[in-house]
Amino acid sequence: MTIENNKRIAKNTLFLYMRMFLVMGVSLFTVRIILNALGVIDYGIYNVVGGITILFSFLSNTMAHASQRFFAYELGCNNRQKLVLLFKANMTIYAIISLIVIALTETVGLWFLNEKMQIPVDRMLAAQWVYQFSIFAFIFSMFATPYKAVILAREKMSLFAYISIVEVFAKLLVAYLMIIISGDKLKAYAVFQFLVISGISITYILICRKKYKECRFAFTWNKQYISEICTYTSWSFYGHASMSLRSQGVNILLNLFFGPVVNTARGIAFQINAAITNFYMNFFQAVKPQIIKLYAQKNFHELFLLIYRSSRFCYYLMLIVSVPLLLETHYILKLWLGNVPEYVVTFTRITIITTLVDSITPALGACADATGKIRLYQLFVGTIIIMNIPLSWFVLYLGYPPEAAMYVILFISIVTLFVKLYLLKTMIGLSFELYFHEVLKKIGFVTFIAILLPVCCLFFTNEGFPRFCLVTVISICWVSISVLEFGLTDRERQLIIFNLKSKIIK
Known part of the structure; x- marks a missing residue:
């Protein structure tokens, strides 16, 4: 059984890495095109305004995590009937979440955009376009999330990779269109991104409905399963909210203190980081279902060995790409972007080091999720991560430069690693x-x-x-x-x- 699982992990990892190299290459190539097409100010506006919408994404991220966990767990127990009922319950909850997101983004979020963000007056209308189309795109991607969760729980990484390749070529087409079109390019970019995201989301839904019997949505109120999912997600919600606040909350703080130019620097740094993060996340995506299934089977010996191995391998994969990037950051950015905006070099280096620390922990989080008893885990970990916001505000209020907020994130990541280890020792005896x-x-x-x-x-x-x-x-x-x-x-x-x-x- 272990040999078969290892072969499946290796096969799925291969598919995910094929996807990664293509996605990474196109993503990094298009950043320079989009930056040149939009300019530093508009690129920063897109990054921070879209980030307001992403701030609410912890709702869908929480459900995505829960969906994959429940689906993988039931597949590990070979309980197909419950899988069908859980999918319907998940979709019902997603419908409710979509209404909550629309209500929050069109009230609190819209007020914050118009009243608090540092955006040039002549670009406010374009910023509102970005905001509204980001909401539309978010709703589409959210409804596709449980279908993606089924693919990942079934370990069908080849299908996931093929759809991602289509998405990459669509984004490459968008980059080309940004070169040849005239008019307000920020508005156009928001529309194009919405079309790509909605199109890919519909593709996931249609394919899964055709291939997998459980992917049939009927609005049902199954109190038992909805209660089971909500009990699990209530604390997972807190953890994902803290991660969203860490990322987008700090981005908004940088805008409030320094304006959209600094948001551009952060946006570029995170584009690079998102690309190289795939070096370990693709491997982990192939490993995660096995962690959940081993826990479901109560095979703790193999579970602990897989945690040790995957923690090391995730870090090593990240280290291989990080060392040359950290040493040659300035030259790589100059070669890539031509003109390197202020703060980008420092932001990139700190972000990569932070991700090196974070790359050790995905297996720990997956193991905590597998237990289903995550109240204390999410409470402690989420609270520590949320501390990024007040600590970042404090150091910026004292007059420290923008990179001080990035150092705060690095420090909190190190603390979080040791807290997770302590919690898993109490939860499963790690x-x-x-x-x-x-x-x-x-x-x-x-x-x-x-x-x-x-x-x-x-x-x-x-x-x-x-x-x-x-x-x-x-x-x-x-x-x-x-x-x-x-x-x-x-x-x-x-x-x-x-x-x-x-x-x-x-």
Whole structure:
């Protein structure tokens, strides 16, 4: 069974990485086009105004998390009848959430946009276009979420990858249209983004309705299952709200203190971060259903081994791409964007380091979700994450520069890691000592070894394309060697070497 699960994880990871490289390449390519088409001010407006809508996305994110957890759990128990009923209950809740989102965004959100945001007067009408079409796009994507959850719970990553590839080419078409059209490009970009998101959402719905019997929506009020889902999501809601506040709340604070130019810098930094985050999240998407199913089967020995392994592997995958990016941030941004806006280099570096810390924890969160008993977990973790907002406001109020808010996020991420470990020790008996030995100690030593040689390369040549190529090649190779030699168990190393040899011989 373990061999079969490992093969499934490997196959699904392959599909997700094929998707990732295409998505990442197109996404990074289009950022420069969109930035040049919109300009620094309009790009910042789109980033922060769309962020008001995203601030409410914790509602759908909470349900997405819950949907995948419940679907994967019932698939692990082979309870297909309950799966059908749970899907209908989920869709009923999503319909209610959509009404809540519309009510909040068209009242509180609209007031905040018009009265509090720092937006040039002559761009306020365009900002309102962005806001309204962002709401429309959000509603469409929210209704597609349970259908995506079914695909992920069934571990059909190839289907997920193919739809994502279509989405990527649609966004590439949008970038081309932004070059050739005239008129108000910010308004046009908002409309195009809505068309892409709504089209992809409808695609998910139609395909899942055709392929999977449980994907049939009928408005039903099943009190038992709706109560079960709501009990679980009530605390998960708090956790996802805190993450949304961390991201978009800090973005809004930066706008209030410094204006849309700083939002542009943050937006670019997060575009880069979103692209490279896929290096570990694609692997984790393939692992997550297995964590939930192993817990459902009460196979704790295999569960703990998978947590240790996936925590390390997520970090290593992130480390491989992070080292060259951190060392050559300025040159990469100059090569990519031409003119590098102020604060982008610093924001990018701090954000990447924060994501390195965060990459250790997805398996811990998935394991907590699998238990279904997440009240204390979400209460403690969510409260700590929410502290980003008052602490960021405080340091900015004292007159510190914009990057101070990013350092606050990094500090909170480190604290959150250790809080999650303590909570899982009390919830499922996860040993902190074993986790430290199997994960933290190994990744710490690998990181120290991995950065030595690439850092030395910086001192022998001046910034430019030759040094960029040298640092990139040496970083990737040396980090990979460091991981292989110092970051794996003997069994993991033997399996990787065996697989590599079999591929070469083939």
